[in-house]
Amino acid sequence: MATDHNIAYIIGNGPSRKGLDLDTLDGTIFGCNALYRDYPADYLVSGDSTIIKEICESDYPKEHKCIFPDFDPVPKEYKEMILMGFDPSFSVKESDLDRHDNVWIFGLQDDISEIMEVHVIGVNPEWLITNMKGTEEDPRFSVNFFAGSQAMAQASIMGFDEVCLVGFDSIWNHQEDTYQNIYAGTNAYKREKETSRLRVGTSDPNSLLGTQEAQIKKVIDRFEDVNYTIYNDGIKKPLTYDSFI
Numbered sequence: 001m002a003t004d005h006n007i008a009y010i011i012g013n014g015p016s017r018k019g020l021d022l023d024t025l026d027g028t029i030f031g032c033n034a035l036y037r038d039y040p041a042d043y044l045v046s047g048d049s050t051i052i053k054e055i056c057e058s059d060y061p062k063e064h065k066c067i068f069p070d071f072d073p074v075p076k077e078y079k080e081m082i083l084m085g086f087d088p089s090f091s092v093k094e095s096d097l098d099r100h101d102n103v104w105i106f107g108l109q110d111d112i113s114e115i116m117e118v119h120v121i122g123v124n125p126e127w128l129i130t131n132m133k134g135t136e137e138d139p140r141f142s143v144n145f146f147a148g149s150q151a152m153a154q155a156s157i158m159g160f161d162e163v164c165l166v167g168f169d170s171i172w173n174h175q176e177d178t179y180q181n182i183y184a185g186t187n188a189y190k191r192e193k194e195t196s197r198l199r200v201g202t203s204d205p206n207s208l209l210g211t212q213e214a215q216i217k218k219v220i221d222r223f224e225d226v227n228y229t230i231y232n233d234g235i236k237k238p239l240t241y242d243s244f245i
Helices: 033-037 049-057 076-083 147-158 212-222
Strands: 007-011 028-032 043-045 066-068 091-095 102-109 116-123 129-131 162-166 227-232 235-238
Touching: 007 147, 028 033, 028 147, 033 043, 033 049, 043 147, 049 091, 049 116, 066 147, 076 102, 076 116, 147 162, 147 212
Parallel strands: 007 028, 007 162, 028 043, 043 066, 066 129, 091 116, 162 227
Antiparallel strands: 102 116, 227 235
């Protein structure tokens, strides 16, 4: 075990977790995306470029552990040379370069979009950021996962015996026409309706169109020895395929 606790709580940002004191959860807290604004999780997981930029600009990773994809900072003077390796059609998005001598450069494709972007973020190599890990047999096990299912995968890979989901309203209370996120309307959360990819998309969990349901099922199937649970309304119950509505 990588921690003193055998239970990992994966904190989603659905409204069902409003009012829950996360300090009362006796385990290791894996937060998703903007949770850092309100609570310092044991691990903060994100793969979204917009919120990652916000997190880095806040210097949150200086004192708090984060799990991001492909974190590989290089001296800023190598920026132009590295950018030459990307397709010229990519739109370059730079963030917070003036404060740092190193940059993190990565390319992402917007969900179900033809627009390609390469992001250049000013970072400190000493920050507490580790890369998302795959399984021994599949290093790309959780590529393109949503933050919540990614955190679930990372906790399972780290060896927790129990992984409990909190605030995953897209599973147990999905509403297609409502964006069920406590950060709705803020930076990186500007949409009005729920992203269709959560429940409507390809069954390939690693596709850019893969659903979160397919991703969670992939994790459950791979880690048969892990006890997966749901914590909602003060009640903990098993997470099974029947949990999806």
